[in-house]
Amino acid sequence: MKFLVNISLTDNPVSLLTQAHETVSRLSAPLIALYVETKKVTNTDQLKCLDEVVALAKKWNIEFRIISNYDIWRGISDFINKEDITHIIVGKNNSQRLYSLFQFNRLLQKVNQHCNGCSILILNTDSSKLKKTHRSSRFSYPNSDIREYITAVAAVIITAGVCFLLRDIAGGYRIFSFILLFVVSILAFFSGTGPVLVASTLSALIWNFFFIPPHYTLHIDRPEDVMMFIMFFIIALLNGVLTTRLKNQESRIRVREERTYALYQLTRDLSATMDITELKQLVTVSISKYFNIKSLVLLSDDLKDIGDSENFKFNNEEKKLIQDCYQQSVTGGRFTNLFPGHPYSYHPMMGNQMKTGVIILQQTQAFTLGEEQFWEACLSQISAKFEREILRNMARSAYLLNESDKLYKTLFNSISHELRIPVTTILGASDTLITEQYPDEIKTELIREINTASIRLNHVIENLLNMSRLESGHIAIKPDWCDLHDLVNRITDVLKNELSFFLFDAVIPDNFPLVKIDFGIVEQIIHNLLLNATQYSPQGSKITLSFVLENETLIISVTDEGPGLKAGEEELLFGKFYRGITSRTGGTGLGLSIVKGFTEAHGGQAQACNNEKAGSQFTVKIPVEISLHNDKA
Amino acid sequence: MNNILIIDDEAPIRRLLEITLNANGYKISEAVTAKDGCSLAASVNPALIILDLGLPDMDGIDVLRKLREWYTQPIIILSVRNTEEDIVKALDSGANDYLTKPFRTGELLARIRACFRQVDHNLNQNPVYTFGILTIDMDKHLVLLNNEIIKLTNTEFSLLALLARNEGRVLTHTYILKELWGVGYQEQSQYLRVFVAQLRKKIEKDPSKPEYIITESGIGYRFSK
Numbered sequence: 001m002k003f004l005v006n007i008s009l010t011d012n013p014v015s016l017l018t019q020a021h022e023t024v025s026r027l028s029a030p031l032i033a034l035y036v037e038t039k040k041v042t043n044t045d046q047l048k049c050l051d052e053v054v055a056l057a058k059k060w061n062i063e064f065r066i067i068s069n070y071d072i073w074r075g076i077s078d079f080i081n082k083e084d085i086t087h088i089i090v091g092k093n094n095s096q097r098l099y100s101l102f103q104f105n106r107l108l109q110k111v112n113q114h115c116n117g118c119s120i121l122i123l124n125t126d127s128s129k130l131k132k133t134h135r136s137s138r139f140s141y142p143n144s145d146i147r148e149y150i151t152a153v154a155a156v157i158i159t160a161g162v163c164f165l166l167r168d169i170a171g172g173y174r175i176f177s178f179i180l181l182f183v184v185s186i187l188a189f190f191s192g193t194g195p196v197l198v199a200s201t202l203s204a205l206i207w208n209f210f211f212i213p214p215h216y217t218l219h220i221d222r223p224e225d226v227m228m229f230i231m232f233f234i235i236a237l238l239n240g241v242l243t244t245r246l247k248n249q250e251s252r253i254r255v256r257e258e259r260t261y262a263l264y265q266l267t268r269d270l271s272a273t274m275d276i277t278e279l280k281q282l283v284t285v286s287i288s289k290y291f292n293i294k295s296l297v298l299l300s301d302d303l304k305d306i307g308d309s310e311n312f313k314f315n316n317e318e319k320k321l322i323q324d325c326y327q328q329s330v331t332g333g334r335f336t337n338l339f340p341g342h343p344y345s346y347h348p349m350m351g352n353q354m355k356t357g358v359i360i361l362q363q364t365q366a367f368t369l370g371e372e373q374f375w376e377a378c379l380s381q382i383s384a385k386f387e388r389e390i391l392r393n394m395a396r397s398a399y400l401l402n403e404s405d406k407l408y409k410t411l412f413n414s415i416s417h418e419l420r421i422p423v424t425t426i427l428g429a430s431d432t433l434i435t436e437q438y439p440d441e442i443k444t445e446l447i448r449e450i451n452t453a454s455i456r457l458n459h460v461i462e463n464l465l466n467m468s469r470l471e472s473g474h475i476a477i478k479p480d481w482c483d484l485h486d487l488v489n490r491i492t493d494v495l496k497n498e499l500s501f502f503l504f505d506a507v508i509p510d511n512f513p514l515v516k517i518d519f520g521i522v523e524q525i526i527h528n529l530l531l532n533a534t535q536y537s538p539q540g541s542k543i544t545l546s547f548v549l550e551n552e553t554l555i556i557s558v559t560d561e562g563p564g565l566k567a568g569e570e571e572l573l574f575g576k577f578y579r580g581i582t583s584r585t586g587g588t589g590l591g592l593s594i595v596k597g598f599t600e601a602h603g604g605q606a607q608a609c610n611n612e613k614a615g616s617q618f619t620v621k622i623p624v625e626i627s628l629h630n631d632k633a
Numbered sequence: 634m635n636n637i638l639i640i641d642d643e644a645p646i647r648r649l650l651e652i653t654l655n656a657n658g659y660k661i662s663e664a665v666t667a668k669d670g671c672s673l674a675a676s677v678n679p680a681l682i683i684l685d686l687g688l689p690d691m692d693g694i695d696v697l698r699k700l701r702e703w704y705t706q707p708i709i710i711l712s713v714r715n716t717e718e719d720i721v722k723a724l725d726s727g728a729n730d731y732l733t734k735p736f737r738t739g740e741l742l743a744r745i746r747a748c749f750r751q752v753d754h755n756l757n758q759n760p761v762y763t764f765g766i767l768t769i770d771m772d773k774h775l776v777l778l779n780n781e782i783i784k785l786t787n788t789e790f791s792l793l794a795l796l797a798r799n800e801g802r803v804l805t806h807t808y809i810l811k812e813l814w815g816v817g818y819q820e821q822s823q824y825l826r827v828f829v830a831q832l833r834k835k836i837e838k839d840p841s842k843p844e845y846i847i848t849e850s851g852i853g854y855r856f857s858k
Binding site for chain 2: 478487
């Protein structure tokens with residue numbers, strides 16, 4: 001069951017809507033209020049009445065729709081088919097018995113004709129209150145301005161004048177009736193109903209007076225001329241009025257279409273923006289574009305402490321009202337029922353689940369009915385978008401919090417392990433050396449253990465320090481000329497012990513030019529890559545460090561004959577605390593993430609892949625400046 | 634027996650140095666603060682000072698400069714500050730050598746010995762230096778490798794002579810450039826690297842694994858015996 005109440009301004013719509021609401025809410029079925037706009041409402045009483053109905057509908061959460069159609073029942077019929085309405089509620093006016101009876105029969109006919117399968121509910125409405133309005137508004141008042149009248153009269157007189165001069169040349173006077181008729185039809189395209197009425201009357205009289213014999217009298221001799229005159233009058237009138245009506249219809253539809261397009265445009269613009277600050281800006285720009293109104297968006301966070309902005313200055317009372325409007329989800333301020341004395345109007349943004357803030361408008365005049373609807377549609381789009389973005393941000397920060405928590409735990413586990421193991425060794429071994437008396441060989445053995453543990457401890461500390469340097473963003477790259485041989489010598493010297501268990505080879509092509517790099521940073525990168533290779537490769541296998549220069553990019557690769565990488569591991573490897581699937585115990589999981597961080601700080605890229613034969617290959621590409629001085633200098 | 638003054642506020646480090654240096658036949662004086670260090674240096678006049686940069690009462694570099702106003706004997710810096718910037722600054726402020734903590738005691742002893750050797754060289758005024766198969770005659774501008782004369786350009790010889798005279802000591806890029814080319818060339822480290830590469834080709838067995846001219850990354854060069 002779905003109910004539709006047809007709001008007609010000629011009956012008492014407030015009473016109708018109230019009754020409809022009471023009836024339908026008892027059935028707990030959805031109700032839509034429909035107003036079919038057949039012509040533009042200009043009467044202020046009717047406008048007020050319509051506003052009242054809209055406000056009521058809003059209060060009761062009744063969907064209020066306005067459609068534009070020259071025929072009420074055609075409009076209703078289209079709507080019913082679209083919305084699957086099962087019941088129609090119409091009002092019946094009691095006050096004018098005869099007229100209503102006639103109208104009521106017509107209504108039943110229309111309903112039968114247009115609304116197949118719909119049940120009809122007829123409610124009595126007491127329209128006494130509106131009787132006057134209804135009567136006086138039956139006719140549409142000419143609302144064209146004086147210029148249009150002058151133009152219309154002038155056009156008719158000029159045409160008549162020209163025709164008058166040609167009166168004797170042309171074959172008969174009837175031809176002029178067509179010319180005048182033509183002019184009236186043309187006028188109908190440009191002017192309102194009033195001027196067209198005036199023009200058609202005037203042209204009929206002129207035709208009669210100057211052209212129909214006897215000339216210069218309004219008297220008509222021949223009966224066919226009388227017929228002709230009457231026909232002329234009627235055709236001119238109909239032509240003018242119908243064209244005007246079509247024009248009005250068209251302009252209303254155009255406005256609606258423009259709004260639909262604007263709404264579409266707004267939705268599209270909104271969905272393209274993610275950043276909340278940008279979104280605020282977009283909303284302000286859009287409102288000024290579509291409504292020509294200055295606006296300010298205040299989100300929930302901004303509301304706690306409302307500051308002045310470029311166009312908006314608030315005193316304490318206004319600030320208070322903004323907060324109240326937000327808290328109670330009501331529209332307030334200027335042109336509303338709530339404190340209309342304020343300079344701005346405040347429109348809370350309500351999403352599906354939460355309030356997101358308030359939009360403040362600097363309206364210079366109240367919204368018309370259509371504008372109000374358009375504004376509500378825009379506001380709901382904007383609110384929904386803000387809600388979406390705010391929820392998304394919340395989800396993201398929750399995720400980040402979770403991640404950082406995870407990070408902390410991993411850090412704690414991995415670092416505490418890495419720090420405790422060597423400390424335990426040192427403590428244990430030194431303790432033994434102090435208290436027990438052992439032969440020299442065992443003593444030497446223990447001392448060696450202490451030594452190894454200290455080196456390991458030092459590695460962890462270095463990595464942690466480097467990581468914190470990276471995290472704090474305090475890495476400044478200071479490139480200087482470097483001979484790669486120096487770099488390799490330095491690294492192989494530091495990793496002498498670790499590399500001694502492998503077949504290590506460093507390949508630097510002959511006549512390799514000097515390159516401008518940050519020695520320390522690149523040293524650390526290679527150091528970590530080599531250390532990583534020693535940790536994952538079987539003893540005695542080959543580890544190769546090679547350098548290639550491609551254009552102005554230094555490519556450093558470390559290849560090993562270890563177990564290689566698991567599919568999908570290539571990117572993960574460089575993540576913080578990631579430990580290879582095949583990794584042995586130990587290691588902080590920081591080494592490769594430092595490689596990545598340092599490489600990126602140096603403007604390069606780090607990659608990992610599997611070697612063609614066996615093992616893995618880590619490649620670091622760094623853009624470098626190359627020395628133009630050759631060895632011969 | 635050489636007297637060494639240790640200025641360091643960390644007791645475990647002082648203890649470690651004391652044990653190590655005593656075991657190697659050096660006499661030790663200790664100071665915890667810069668103020669004590671300076672007055673002790675004046676009263677004891679040690680043959681060498683080991684200085685920590687992170688002292689509680691004064692910045693290490695300032696202590697170094699203050700000592701250098703009158704103290705001419707070697708000063709070795711021992712610090713946790715490990716950036717090239719810090720090292721270069723210390724060396725340019727008059728330190729003979731720089732070791733970062735954690736350090737290997739073997740390394741420290743080698744550096745200390747190198748410093749003393751240098752002092753000996755300076756005292757000897759002997760113009761002929763011999764390092765294994767390499768002989769450098771400062772007066773005659775002659776370099777012999779395996780008793781064969783090596784042809785060097787003037788700049789190459791000056792560079793080698795400068796490094797050799799300061800054997801065991803790190804000379805910063807800036808220092809070397811200033812000594813060889815004068816003020817205004819300090820930024821031309823590219824030249825220096827090219828000359829070092831040429832020199833290595835002439836005197837090193839394997840220029841890619843130099844034994845004499847050792848690179849101190851980002852800092853400078855050291856001539857090693």
